[in-house]
Amino acid sequence: MTHAVNLPPPALLLVGCGNMGGALWDGWRECDAIAPSVVLDRHRASVPTPHHLARTPQDIPPDFRPDFVVLAVKPAKAEDAIALISSCLDGTTLLSVMAGRSCASLREAAARHGATVSVVRAMPNTPASIGQGVTGIFADHDVSPTRREQALSLLRAVGGVAPVTHERQLDLVTAISGSGPAYVFLLAELLEKAGIDRGLPPETARLLARGTVSGAGALLAASSAESHVLRENVTSPNGTTARALSCLMAPNAWPASIDEAITAAAERAAELAR
Numbered sequence: 066m067t068h069a070v071n072l073p074p075p076a077l078l079l080v081g082c083g084n085m086g087g088a089l090w091d092g093w094r095e096c097d098a099i100a101p102s103v104v105l106d107r108h109r110a111s112v113p114t115p116h117h118l119a120r121t122p123q124d125i126p127p128d129f130r131p132d133f134v135v136l137a138v139k140p141a142k143a144e145d146a147i148a149l150i151s152s153c154l155d156g157t158t159l160l161s162v163m164a165g166r167s168c169a170s171l172r173e174a175a176a177r178h179g180a181t182v183s184v185v186r187a188m189p190n191t192p193a194s195i196g197q198g199v200t201g202i203f204a205d206h207d208v209s210p211t212r213r214e215q216a217l218s219l220l221r222a223v224g225g226v227a228p229v230t231h232e233r234q235l236d237l238v239t240a241i242s243g244s245g246p247a248y249v250f251l252l253a254e255l256l257e258k259a260g261i262d263r264g265l266p267p268e269t270a271r272l273l274a275r276g277t278v279s280g281a282g283a284l285l286a287a288s289s290a291e292s293h294v295l296r297e298n299v300t301s302p303n304g305t306t307a308r309a310l311s312c313l314m315a316p317n318a319w320p321a322s323i324d325e326a327i328t329a330a331a332e333r334a335a336e337l338a339r
C-alpha cells in the first residue's frame with residue numbers, strides 16, 4: 066500500500082455504531098474525514114447534519130450510494146447485517162472491523178445476497194475516538210488502488226496504521242492492539258484497587274492510577290526512547306520499583322501471563338474465523 070494523493074473523503078454507510086463503530090465515527094467526524102454519510106444503528110441517539118441516522122435499512126435514503134460500507138457489528142451478526150443492507154452493498158467496498166471474519170467469508174456472504182463486493186479488513190481500537198487509535202489493515206487482492214488508499218486514509222485520520230501482508234496476521238493484531246486497550250485499562254483498575262485496599266481515599270487512588278497510566282502512555286508516545294529504557298529510568302538500583310518489578314517480571318508473572326493472554330486472544334480470533 067502506498068501513500069494517498071488528494072483523494073476525496075469517502076461517503077460511508079456505517080453499519081453498527083456501538084463501542085468500536087462509534088469510536089471510529091467520533092474520530093472521523095472530529096477531523097472531517099468523511100463525506101455526508103449514513104449510520105445504521107438501533108441505539109445511537111443522533112448524528113449531526115449533513116450525516117443521516119437510519120434505525121432500520123428502510124430509513125437509508127434510496128439514492129444513497131456509499132463508497133464504503135463499514136461493518137462494525139459483532140461477528141455473529143454479520144450475516145444478518147449483510148442480508149439487510151445487500152441492496153447498498155453491490156459494487157461497493159466492504160470495510161470490516163470485525164474480529165475473525167475473513168475477506169472470503171464476507172465476500173461469499175454478500176454474494177449469497179446478490180451483491181458483489183471487495184473487502185478491506187481493519188482491526189482498529191477504541192482510542193480512535195480521540196484520534197489516537199492504532200489499526201492493522203489488510204486489503205483483499207481485488208480491492209482497487211483508489212479504495213485501498215481511501216481505506217488507509219480513513220484509518221490514518223484516527224491514528225497510526227500498520228498494513229499487514231497476510232490476512233491471518235490480523236488475528237495477532239486483534240490480540241495485541243485491538244483488545245490491547247482493555248489490558249491497559251485493567252492495569253488502571255488494579256492500581257486503583259490496590260490503593261483503596263491499602264487505605265488511600267478512593268478519589269486519590271483513582272487520580273494516581275489514571276494519571277499514571279495516561280501519563281506513562283503520553284511519555285511513551287512523546288519519547289523516542291525504547292520502552293525498556295523508559296522503564297529503567299524509573300528503576301533505581303535496589304529501590305522501590307526494582308522490588309515491585311521483581312514480582313511483575315518473574316518468569317511466571319507478567320512475561321508468562323501476557324504471553325498466555327496474547328495466544329488465547331489470537332486463538333479466539335482464529336476460532337471466530339471458523
Ligand SMILES: NC(=O)c1ccc[n+]([C@@H]2O[C@H](COP(=O)([O-])OP(=O)(O)OC[C@H]3O[C@@H](n4cnc5c(N)ncnc54)[C@H](OP(=O)(O)O)[C@@H]3O)[C@@H](O)[C@H]2O)c1
Pocket residue numbers: 080081082083084085086087105106107108109120121137138139140142145146149162163164188189190191243244
Ligand atoms: N469494541 C472494541 O474495542 C473493538 C475493537 C476492534 C474491533 N471490534 C469489532 O467491532 C465489532 C463491533 O464491536 P462493538 O464492541 O462495537 O459492538 P457493539 O458495541 O455491540 O456495537 C454494535 C452495534 O451494532 C448494532 N447493530 C447490530 N446489527 C444491527 C442492525 N442490523 N441494525 C442496526 N444496528 C445493528 C448493535 O445493536 P444491537 O446490540 O441491538 O444488536 C450495536 O449498537 C465487532 O465485530 C468487534 O470484533 C471491536
